[in-house]
Amino acid sequence: MGRRKQQPLKTIQAVAPGYILRFDIPGLPYQEPAFSSIRQRFSGEEDPDVIGIAYLLTGEEYERLLQSEGGRDGGYLEIDIEVKPLADLTNENAETIKCKSLSTKTPRENPCPLPSARYMSLIRGGAAEHKFPAEYQEYLANLPIYTISSWRTEIGRILFLLVWAPIVLPIFGLQAAFGKGGKVPGWIRWLQIRVFKAMWFAHDKVFSPLFGPGDITSEKEKLLHTVSKGS
Numbered sequence: 001m002g003r004r005k006q007q008p009l010k011t012i013q014a015v016a017p018g019y020i021l022r023f024d025i026p027g028l029p030y031q032e033p034a035f036s037s038i039r040q041r042f043s044g045e046e047d048p049d050v051i052g053i054a055y056l057l058t059g060e061e062y063e064r065l066l067q068s069e070g071g072r073d074g075g076y077l078e079i080d081i082e083v084k085p086l087a088d089l090t091n092e093n094a095e096t097i098k099c100k101s102l103s104t105k106t107p108r109e110n111p112c113p114l115p116s117a118r119y120m121s122l123i124r125g126g127a128a129e130h131k132f133p134a135e136y137q138e139y140l141a142n143l144p145i146y147t148i149s150s151w152r153t154e155i156g157r158i159l160f161l162l163v164w165a166p167i168v169l170p171i172f173g174l175q176a177a178f179g180k181g182g183k184v185p186g187w188i189r190w191l192q193i194r195v196f197k198a199m200w201f202a203h204d205k206v207f208s209p210l211f212g213p214g215d216i217t218s219e220k221e222k223l224l225h226t227v228s229k230g231s
Helices: 059-068 117-129 134-141 151-178 186-211 219-230
Strands: 010-016 019-028 032-040 050-056 076-085 097-104
Touching: 010 097, 019 050, 019 097, 019 151, 019 186, 032 076, 032 097, 032 117, 059 151, 117 134, 151 186
Parallel strands: none
Antiparallel strands: 010 050, 010 076, 019 032, 076 097
Protein backbone atom coordinates (compact mmCIF):
# COMPACT_ATOMS: atom_id res chain seq x y z
CA MET A 1 0.00 0.00 0.00
CA GLY A 2 3.05 2.22 0.28
CA ARG A 3 5.78 1.85 -2.31
CA ARG A 4 3.70 -0.48 -4.50
CA LYS A 5 0.55 1.67 -4.18
CA GLN A 6 -1.76 -1.32 -3.86
CA GLN A 7 -5.37 -1.03 -2.71
CA PRO A 8 -6.59 -4.62 -2.12
CA LEU A 9 -10.32 -5.14 -2.53
CA LYS A 10 -10.21 -7.88 0.09
CA THR A 11 -7.66 -9.68 2.26
CA ILE A 12 -7.88 -12.98 4.12
CA GLN A 13 -5.53 -15.12 6.14
CA ALA A 14 -4.89 -18.26 4.15
CA VAL A 15 -2.90 -21.48 4.19
CA ALA A 16 -1.53 -23.24 1.09
CA PRO A 17 -1.76 -27.01 1.74
CA GLY A 18 1.28 -28.89 0.50
CA TYR A 19 3.42 -25.76 -0.03
CA ILE A 20 6.28 -24.58 2.19
CA LEU A 21 8.27 -21.41 2.67
CA ARG A 22 11.75 -21.38 1.14
CA PHE A 23 14.61 -18.87 0.90
CA ASP A 24 16.06 -20.14 -2.35
CA ILE A 25 16.11 -16.97 -4.47
CA PRO A 26 19.68 -15.63 -4.52
CA GLY A 27 20.01 -11.94 -3.75
CA LEU A 28 23.04 -9.82 -2.87
CA PRO A 29 25.68 -11.80 -0.94
CA TYR A 30 26.72 -10.48 2.49
CA GLN A 31 23.80 -8.01 2.55
CA GLU A 32 20.57 -9.66 1.36
CA PRO A 33 21.68 -13.21 0.49
CA ALA A 34 18.23 -14.68 -0.09
CA PHE A 35 14.63 -13.82 -0.81
CA SER A 36 11.63 -16.02 -0.16
CA SER A 37 9.44 -18.10 -2.41
CA ILE A 38 7.15 -21.06 -1.94
CA ARG A 39 7.26 -24.51 -3.47
CA GLN A 40 5.59 -27.88 -3.04
CA ARG A 41 6.76 -29.99 -0.13
CA PHE A 42 9.09 -32.85 -1.00
CA SER A 43 8.80 -36.27 0.60
CA GLY A 44 10.42 -36.29 4.03
CA GLU A 45 10.27 -32.52 4.58
CA GLU A 46 8.60 -31.51 7.83
CA ASP A 47 8.13 -27.78 7.32
CA PRO A 48 4.54 -26.67 7.96
CA ASP A 49 2.17 -25.55 5.23
CA VAL A 50 2.94 -21.95 4.40
CA ILE A 51 0.58 -19.34 5.85
CA GLY A 52 0.13 -15.91 4.35
CA ILE A 53 -2.31 -13.24 3.26
CA ALA A 54 -4.39 -13.64 0.10
CA TYR A 55 -5.11 -10.34 -1.61
CA LEU A 56 -7.91 -9.65 -4.06
CA LEU A 57 -6.48 -7.21 -6.61
CA THR A 58 -7.63 -5.71 -9.86
CA GLY A 59 -5.85 -6.91 -12.99
CA GLU A 60 -4.01 -3.59 -13.27
CA GLU A 61 -2.77 -3.72 -9.69
CA TYR A 62 -1.66 -7.32 -10.08
CA GLU A 63 0.40 -6.39 -13.13
CA ARG A 64 1.96 -3.54 -11.18
CA LEU A 65 2.76 -5.91 -8.33
CA LEU A 66 4.49 -8.28 -10.74
CA GLN A 67 6.43 -5.38 -12.18
CA SER A 68 7.69 -4.39 -8.74
CA GLU A 69 9.10 -7.92 -8.35
CA GLY A 70 11.00 -7.85 -11.63
CA GLY A 71 8.22 -8.76 -14.05
CA ARG A 72 7.20 -12.08 -15.50
CA ASP A 73 10.66 -12.56 -16.94
CA GLY A 74 12.40 -11.87 -13.63
CA GLY A 75 13.60 -14.35 -11.04
CA TYR A 76 10.10 -15.36 -10.00
CA LEU A 77 7.77 -17.89 -11.58
CA GLU A 78 4.01 -17.37 -11.45
CA ILE A 79 2.24 -20.42 -10.11
CA ASP A 80 -1.44 -21.26 -9.63
CA ILE A 81 -2.28 -22.65 -6.20
CA GLU A 82 -5.35 -23.34 -4.11
CA VAL A 83 -5.52 -21.99 -0.58
CA LYS A 84 -7.90 -22.35 2.32
CA PRO A 85 -9.01 -19.52 4.58
CA LEU A 86 -7.19 -19.98 7.86
CA ALA A 87 -10.48 -19.65 9.73
CA ASP A 88 -11.78 -22.73 7.89
CA LEU A 89 -8.65 -24.83 8.23
CA THR A 90 -10.28 -27.52 10.36
CA ASN A 91 -13.31 -27.71 8.10
CA GLU A 92 -12.64 -30.47 5.57
CA ASN A 93 -15.59 -29.32 3.45
CA ALA A 94 -14.45 -25.71 3.24
CA GLU A 95 -14.12 -24.34 -0.28
CA THR A 96 -10.67 -23.60 -1.58
CA ILE A 97 -9.71 -20.34 -3.27
CA LYS A 98 -7.70 -20.23 -6.47
CA CYS A 99 -4.76 -17.87 -6.15
CA LYS A 100 -1.59 -16.88 -7.91
CA SER A 101 1.69 -16.91 -6.07
CA LEU A 102 5.39 -16.69 -6.82
CA SER A 103 7.98 -19.43 -6.81
CA THR A 104 11.53 -19.25 -8.17
CA LYS A 105 12.84 -20.01 -11.63
CA THR A 106 16.46 -20.51 -10.66
CA PRO A 107 16.74 -21.71 -7.06
CA ARG A 108 20.11 -21.68 -5.35
CA GLU A 109 20.36 -24.88 -3.36
CA ASN A 110 22.80 -27.16 -1.55
CA PRO A 111 22.83 -25.16 0.57
CA CYS A 112 20.11 -22.54 0.22
CA PRO A 113 21.28 -19.04 1.15
CA LEU A 114 20.01 -17.60 4.41
CA PRO A 115 17.85 -14.47 4.67
CA SER A 116 19.14 -11.34 6.36
CA ALA A 117 17.90 -10.28 9.78
CA ARG A 118 16.17 -7.29 8.14
CA TYR A 119 14.31 -9.45 5.64
CA MET A 120 13.33 -12.06 8.20
CA SER A 121 12.05 -9.38 10.57
CA LEU A 122 9.55 -8.29 7.88
CA ILE A 123 8.15 -11.81 7.64
CA ARG A 124 8.04 -12.34 11.39
CA GLY A 125 6.57 -8.89 11.95
CA GLY A 126 3.84 -9.53 9.37
CA ALA A 127 2.98 -12.85 10.99
CA ALA A 128 2.67 -11.16 14.39
CA GLU A 129 0.67 -8.23 13.00
CA HIS A 130 -1.86 -10.58 11.37
CA LYS A 131 -1.96 -12.83 14.44
CA PHE A 132 -0.91 -16.01 12.69
CA PRO A 133 -1.11 -19.18 14.83
CA ALA A 134 1.44 -19.29 17.64
CA GLU A 135 2.94 -22.52 16.29
CA TYR A 136 3.65 -20.93 12.91
CA GLN A 137 5.14 -17.82 14.49
CA GLU A 138 7.40 -20.06 16.56
CA TYR A 139 8.46 -21.85 13.37
CA LEU A 140 9.37 -18.49 11.78
CA ALA A 141 11.21 -17.40 14.92
CA ASN A 142 13.41 -20.50 14.79
CA LEU A 143 14.44 -20.15 11.14
CA PRO A 144 18.15 -19.29 10.80
CA ILE A 145 19.35 -15.94 9.48
CA TYR A 146 22.62 -14.86 7.93
CA THR A 147 25.03 -13.36 10.44
CA ILE A 148 28.53 -11.88 10.30
CA SER A 149 30.56 -12.16 13.48
CA SER A 150 34.18 -11.92 12.31
CA TRP A 151 36.18 -8.92 11.13
CA ARG A 152 37.43 -10.91 8.13
CA THR A 153 33.92 -11.52 6.78
CA GLU A 154 32.94 -7.92 7.52
CA ILE A 155 35.86 -6.73 5.41
CA GLY A 156 34.71 -9.09 2.67
CA ARG A 157 31.20 -7.66 2.89
CA ILE A 158 32.43 -4.09 2.49
CA LEU A 159 34.68 -4.91 -0.44
CA PHE A 160 32.01 -7.01 -2.15
CA LEU A 161 29.40 -4.26 -1.90
CA LEU A 162 31.84 -1.62 -3.12
CA VAL A 163 32.40 -3.68 -6.25
CA TRP A 164 28.95 -5.12 -6.96
CA ALA A 165 26.29 -2.83 -5.49
CA PRO A 166 26.92 -0.07 -8.10
CA ILE A 167 26.51 -2.72 -10.82
CA VAL A 168 23.51 -4.62 -9.47
CA LEU A 169 21.29 -1.90 -8.01
CA PRO A 170 20.83 0.08 -11.27
CA ILE A 171 19.32 -3.04 -12.86
CA PHE A 172 16.32 -2.75 -10.52
CA GLY A 173 15.95 0.88 -11.57
CA LEU A 174 15.95 -0.16 -15.23
CA GLN A 175 13.23 -2.73 -14.53
CA ALA A 176 11.04 -0.07 -12.94
CA ALA A 177 11.69 2.48 -15.66
CA PHE A 178 11.25 0.31 -18.75
CA GLY A 179 8.94 -2.46 -17.57
CA LYS A 180 5.28 -2.40 -18.52
CA GLY A 181 2.37 -4.76 -18.00
CA GLY A 182 4.32 -7.11 -15.77
CA LYS A 183 7.09 -7.54 -18.34
CA VAL A 184 10.57 -6.15 -18.79
CA PRO A 185 12.44 -5.75 -22.11
CA GLY A 186 14.53 -8.72 -23.15
CA TRP A 187 17.79 -6.79 -23.01
CA ILE A 188 17.23 -5.94 -19.35
CA ARG A 189 16.49 -9.56 -18.52
CA TRP A 190 19.60 -10.62 -20.47
CA LEU A 191 21.68 -8.12 -18.52
CA GLN A 192 20.20 -9.17 -15.18
CA ILE A 193 20.89 -12.87 -15.71
CA ARG A 194 24.51 -12.34 -16.68
CA VAL A 195 25.29 -9.79 -13.99
CA PHE A 196 23.84 -12.00 -11.25
CA LYS A 197 25.69 -15.06 -12.56
CA ALA A 198 28.95 -13.11 -12.61
CA MET A 199 28.31 -11.71 -9.13
CA TRP A 200 27.64 -15.10 -7.57
CA PHE A 201 30.58 -16.62 -9.42
CA ALA A 202 32.81 -13.94 -7.90
CA HIS A 203 31.34 -14.73 -4.49
CA ASP A 204 31.76 -18.50 -4.76
CA LYS A 205 35.24 -18.53 -6.31
CA VAL A 206 36.91 -15.44 -4.82
CA PHE A 207 35.20 -13.75 -1.89
CA SER A 208 33.86 -16.78 -0.02
CA PRO A 209 37.23 -18.64 0.08
CA LEU A 210 39.08 -15.46 1.11
CA PHE A 211 36.66 -13.80 3.51
CA GLY A 212 34.04 -16.38 4.43
CA PRO A 213 30.62 -17.07 2.88
CA GLY A 214 28.19 -14.30 2.16
CA ASP A 215 25.20 -16.60 1.79
CA ILE A 216 25.32 -19.02 4.73
CA THR A 217 26.61 -18.77 8.27
CA SER A 218 29.64 -21.03 8.67
CA GLU A 219 30.05 -23.22 11.72
CA LYS A 220 32.75 -20.85 12.98
CA GLU A 221 30.45 -17.86 12.51
CA LYS A 222 27.63 -19.71 14.30
CA LEU A 223 29.91 -20.29 17.29
CA LEU A 224 31.06 -16.68 17.38
CA HIS A 225 27.46 -15.46 17.08
CA THR A 226 26.35 -17.73 19.93
CA VAL A 227 29.18 -16.52 22.17
CA SER A 228 28.41 -12.91 21.28
CA LYS A 229 24.73 -13.32 22.13
CA GLY A 230 25.60 -15.07 25.36
CA SER A 231 27.94 -12.33 26.47
